[in-house]
Amino acid sequence: MLESCQNAQERWGGVHKLIDRWLLERNELIKAYDDLGAEPDALSETRKQLQEFCGTLVDYVSAGHFEIYEQLTGEAKAFNDQRGLELADTIYPRIDVITEKLLAFNDLCDEGKCVAEKFKELGGLLHERFELEDCLIEVLHNAHKAQDAVQA
Structure with missing residues (x-):
């Protein structure tokens, strides 16, 4: 999971500082998940570490919903990117x-x-979410490249 996060940052880092920060938060979330995942049966013994993970999880989810998705939708509207807006409506x-x-x-x-069991299920959900988010970022990024090429 961490490798896909690094790939996302390499591909889209710099598109927007907000997205850069969010991808760094994703990296922190993945590291925290991996640290806990080494011994998922011992979750009850790692209460403090689990609380920190949950705090990172909630921060990441909140940033997505209250900052990033609004930004991506706004960018798609600004570039009149109907494909991006339709994708957003689907995703x-x-x-x-x-x-x-x-x-x-x-x-x-x-x-x-x-x-x-719930912790392991969480990994699959995070993976799916990251893929969906990457798809949104990629469509936005391609809209920017297309717009830049037209202006050149």
Whole structure:
């Protein structure tokens, strides 16, 4: 998972400082997940580390919904990128479903009911979310390149 995050940053880093920061937050989230994932059956023994992971998770999810997605949609509108807007309309509902599951995991952990099975499921959800987000960024990035080529 970490390798795909680094690839995303190499491909889209610099497009926008907000996205750069968000990709760094994603990297931190993946590292925290990997650290906990080494011993998922010991989650109850790593309460502080799990709380830190959940804090990073909520921060990342919040940044996506309240900053990045608005930025991506705004960029697509500014470049009159109908393909990007249609893609967003298709992808955002799935991201919303994943977000609900991620936040439900956080709530379980807050209640002290975090179990290894749910933690493992979380990895698949994060992976899917990252792929969907990368798709959105790629479409936006290509719109920028097309616009730049027209202006040149």
